Amino acid sequence: MIPNLDSQIGITVYSTNFSGIGGKIRAKPEDFHVSEIISDKVNKSITDQEGYAVYKLKKKKIDTNHALSGIFRKKGIRLKSLGLKDASAITEQFVCSGNKGKAIEDFSTDKYSLEKIGYVKKPLSKKDMIANHFKIKISDCSNDLSSFTEYDKVLNFYGYQRFGSKRPVTHLIGKAILQRDFKKAVDLILSFTSSYDSKENTEIREKLSDKANFEKYFDQVPSQMDVEKIVLKEMIEHDDYFAAIRAIPLSLRRFYIQAYQSFIFNQSLSMAFLDGENLFEAQPGDVCFDFNGIIGKYVKGLDQRLALPFVGYSYYKKTRFDHQISKILSNEEITPKDFFLKEMQEVSNEGGFRQAALHCFDYSSQGNTVEFSLSRGMFATILLREIMKPEDPMTAGF
Known part of the structure; x- marks a missing residue:
């Protein structure tokens, strides 16, 4: 049985015959490790000769962007990452300075640490990161993990994060923009609800489904709904759907x-x-x-x-x-x-x-822990979906 959430994001099949072990991922951040793999060529180009400083950023319970802005606030240095890593995992990634010059000293906070590994002649770019290595513990599952062998028969779907995870709406907003239906795009941003969202979020979204409430409830919109606030502000000031979409950051x-x-x-x-x-x-x-x-x-x-x-x-x-x-x-x-x-x-x-297919290599499992590497841009949750066959991906920690 394909979960309803999967169908909503265009995934209507399993490509493996494995019956699934159930269980849950990310019971705690320590259960989900991810580290970046950079190309051999780039690895060899990191030296002690001065240039652009390269660091290893290790973090947990914080996403990449927030960690980098914390480093900028504390040390006044802007660093660029090769990829984004989310908050609900322990992650290791490469970050690089955009300017030549002396590196900053290694330092750490309770959520992240920064360690200098050397210098490169030109700044690292996204293309230099070729894969990610994962080590994931699956809790409360059947003890059948060792019999999953079809890791080379998994389709390369886009994972849940791409669509907003708990609130799978990003693709619907995209479609409304492409159809030049800017009113619908605004309505989706403000008032699309999902059964996985919190009671408070759902209540405010229901109020925002009526334009007459925009000004009345503006101050009650929680701070994490930052995009919603941008759109609301524009609608209150100019009542122009196109301008409201245009006000959202380009990225x-x-x-x-x-x-x-x-x-x-x-x-x-x-x-x-x-x-x-x-x-x-x-x-x-x-x-x-x-x-x-x-x-x-x-x-x-x-x-x-x-x-x-x-x-x-x-x-x-x-x-x-x-x-x-x-x-x-x-x-x-x-x-x-x-x-x-x-x-x-x-x-x-x-x-x-x-x-079309996931490129999965260095695959191994022991007990209820699985380790594997995936090429850049591929989703670990898509491989885990085939291993676990979860009834409800969100309650299973996806």
Whole structure:
């Protein structure tokens, strides 16, 4: 049985035959470890010669952005991360200074520590991080973990975080923006409710479903609803839905569009799998990634991984998945052209390709603990979903 939450984000299949061990993840932060893996080339380029300082940031109970702004407040130094790590885990990641010069001393707080590991000639970028390594304890599960062997047969879905986790709404906002229905986008941001949200949040959202209440309840909106406050302020001052969406930070507006693309991708992968397409081996005519992450056509004998289109305004039709993708776009009443917004060009997205299957390596398990590495941009929760087959992903700690 596929959980309702999975269906809401476009995941309607399991790709493994394993019956699942149930259980719960993240019972405490110590149960979920994640550390970044950088390329050998970059590793070798870190030396004691002066340049841009590279540090290892270790943290728990705080996300990357909040840790970096804490470092800036305390030490006056701006550091860039290669990836974002959430708060409900113990994480290790590389961060790099944007300016040459002397490194700061190692230091730590109760939530994070910063340790200098050397210098590089040019600042590290996202592409230098090639994978993440996970070590995860699954509580209250059956003792069947050792019999899961299908880690190379897991589809590369976008995980729950991409869609707002407890409140799966980001893709719906993205779709409303693409359909130029800015009123609907505002309504979704302010008043979309979910059974997983707190009673207080749900009550305030129900009040915000009526425009007449905007001013009346503005001061009661909790501080964590920062996007909602931006939108409300704009609506109270100018009563203009388009301007209210435009007031949201650009990175987040782009994220809404990408979340909708991710939803279409999840649906495409689910439908292709149900239609019996082989998604674990590339065939002549397929678009693939090579082991360096370079995209190209299938070449027999090369180590390549099958890719599926990630729909945008430059959607590439000539793949064996166009049948499924065209059907989904038709059901969604969206066309590739819609991803170019004349009114808000800065959020337009041309699309691209994403690997069809998870690239999972260094997999092992012992007792109720599992360890594995995943290539950059792949979600550990998607592998865990196949191992645990949870009835309710949110109460299972996803």
